[in-house]
Amino acid sequence: MDAKQIRRLKPELTRYLKQFADCFGRKDTRGHMPTYVEGQLSNLPRKSVEPIALAAGVPVRTLQEFLSQHSWDEDAVRRRIHEIVARDHGGQRTIGVIDETSDVKKGDKTPGVQRQWCGCVGKTENCIVTVHLAFAKDDFHCLLDGELFLPESWSEDRARCRAAGIPDDMVHRPKWEIALEQYDRARQNGVEFEWLTFDEGYGSKTPFLRALEARQQRYVGEVPVNLTGWLELPKVTSRRTHKTGRPCNVPRLTKDSPKPKRIDALLSEHPALANQPWQPYRVKDGDKGPILWEVKHARLIRPDSNGLPGETLHLLVARNMLEQDELKFFFSNAPEDTTISQMLLVAFSRWRVERCFQDQKQDIGLDAWEGRRYVGLKRHLILSSVSYLFLARVRNKLRGKKPRVDRIPSPRRPVGVNAKLVAGRPRIRRAAGAHRQHDRVHATT
Numbered sequence: 001m002d003a004k005q006i007r008r009l010k011p012e013l014t015r016y017l018k019q020f021a022d023c024f025g026r027k028d029t030r031g032h033m034p035t036y037v038e039g040q041l042s043n044l045p046r047k048s049v050e051p052i053a054l055a056a057g058v059p060v061r062t063l064q065e066f067l068s069q070h071s072w073d074e075d076a077v078r079r080r081i082h083e084i085v086a087r088d089h090g091g092q093r094t095i096g097v098i099d100e101t102s103d104v105k106k107g108d109k110t111p112g113v114q115r116q117w118c119g120c121v122g123k124t125e126n127c128i129v130t131v132h133l134a135f136a137k138d139d140f141h142c143l144l145d146g147e148l149f150l151p152e153s154w155s156e157d158r159a160r161c162r163a164a165g166i167p168d169d170m171v172h173r174p175k176w177e178i179a180l181e182q183y184d185r186a187r188q189n190g191v192e193f194e195w196l197t198f199d200e201g202y203g204s205k206t207p208f209l210r211a212l213e214a215r216q217q218r219y220v221g222e223v224p225v226n227l228t229g230w231l232e233l234p235k236v237t238s239r240r241t242h243k244t245g246r247p248c249n250v251p252r253l254t255k256d257s258p259k260p261k262r263i264d265a266l267l268s269e270h271p272a273l274a275n276q277p278w279q280p281y282r283v284k285d286g287d288k289g290p291i292l293w294e295v296k297h298a299r300l301i302r303p304d305s306n307g308l309p310g311e312t313l314h315l316l317v318a319r320n321m322l323e324q325d326e327l328k329f330f331f332s333n334a335p336e337d338t339t340i341s342q343m344l345l346v347a348f349s350r351w352r353v354e355r356c357f358q359d360q361k362q363d364i365g366l367d368a369w370e371g372r373r374y375v376g377l378k379r380h381l382i383l384s385s386v387s388y389l390f391l392a393r394v395r396n397k398l399r400g401k402k403p404r405v406d407r408i409p410s411p412r413r414p415v416g417v418n419a420k421l422v423a424g425r426p427r428i429r430r431a432a433g434a435h436r437q438h439d440r441v442h443a444t445t
Contacts, residue, residue, distance in 0.1 A: 047365025068376035082189035228260035
């Protein structure tokens with residue numbers, strides 16, 4: 001970025017922040033938003049309230065009260081973020097990414113703080129955990145939403161919650177329920193996702209997967225190896241029962257039908273997977289070169305709540321070609337004719353939200369909040385998304401559109417597909433007479 005571009009950023013930021021003006025009832029309160037956002041976008045080494053206020057010549061107490069006490073509609077600010085993203089960045093190839101992050105905190109007054117698994121340090125630590133929904137399209141990505149995960153110990157201690165300003169109706173909920181609420185909120189505000197992806201912490205929750213299916217949301221999500229299913233449809237019969245009122249026929253598996261197996265057992269034991277050759281794919285370019293994974297694919301029948309055959313999903317098994325002990329399992333409810341490369345592009349798009357967390361913590365100060373009131377934390381998360389959205393838009397504008405072609409070249413013969421590495425549906429160019437499984441790329445023997 002040159003000096004001329006930097007000088008242009010201030011008026012561009014002013015125009016951008018005017019879109020949020022009606023979220024503030026008072027002019028003086030509205031004036032603190034640019035102070036906070038400019039502080040987050042500055043080169044301050046620490047971007048908590050105190051250094052931001054001191055650098056701007058504003059009383060520290062005033063900026064603290066802006067976050068935790070002043071009256072303004074933070075929900076309207078978040079809604080405006082969604083509207084801007086939907087208006088300016090929506091369309092095809094959009095992916096929603098669900099994930100969580102954690103921040104180490106000292107003491108016991110910060111809302112939601114306790115000793116729990118802290119991903120940022122890789123161990124159990126005194127920290128808070130927040131659940132987030134990210135948006136990605138092509139080379140653009142940002143965070144749409146973030147919410148505190150309230151541990152059970154906090155939820156059961158309402159006096160402690162009230163001391164931290166946590167509303168009485170805010171109780172402990174599984175992280176997947178928080179994520180689903182964020183997804184619904186974004187959709188209500190006009191954001192559409194062609195795809196959704198998430199890690200096995202969410203993919204392990206069958207109610208979450210069923211909720212996405214009920215919303216007709218297409219997904220590719222990582223799942224744990226202990227989920228079960230069939231690769232062949234088992235036989236189902238019915239029997240007469242008199243347990244409840246009038247006799248009726250109840251479906252059940254026949255005696256000779258196999259029980260659903262764990263997906264790791266299917267990989268090693270079922271011929272459809274065990275004898276299937278691994279197919280190599282180049283999923284993305286890393287700092288040290290292309291990242292290559294081998295993949296097996298099958299159609300998996302999942303058991304329903306009664307243990308009977310339910311929905312049929314795509315099962316993808318991916319193995320790191322350099323670290324072959326590293327396996328990933330993915331489910332997808334995409335249409336049956338969806339290509340493997342298309343689903344892999346979605347499955348391996350979770351780096352987008354991880355990059356958002358990294359950028360926001362290093363450049364914006366997402367982890368620099370030091371308050372003790374829940375509303376302050378909520379507003380900090382929302383304003384951090386405001387700041388990062390501006391940064392992402394400027395970066396995307398200055399970079400320009402530079403699509404990358406991602407493929408695995410074959411030394412034996414030309415590849416029948418060129419798939420652009422974009423966050424969503426790749427544009428496919430088929431070779432003449434190619435089979436429907438044209439995205440398959442054979443390794444050299």
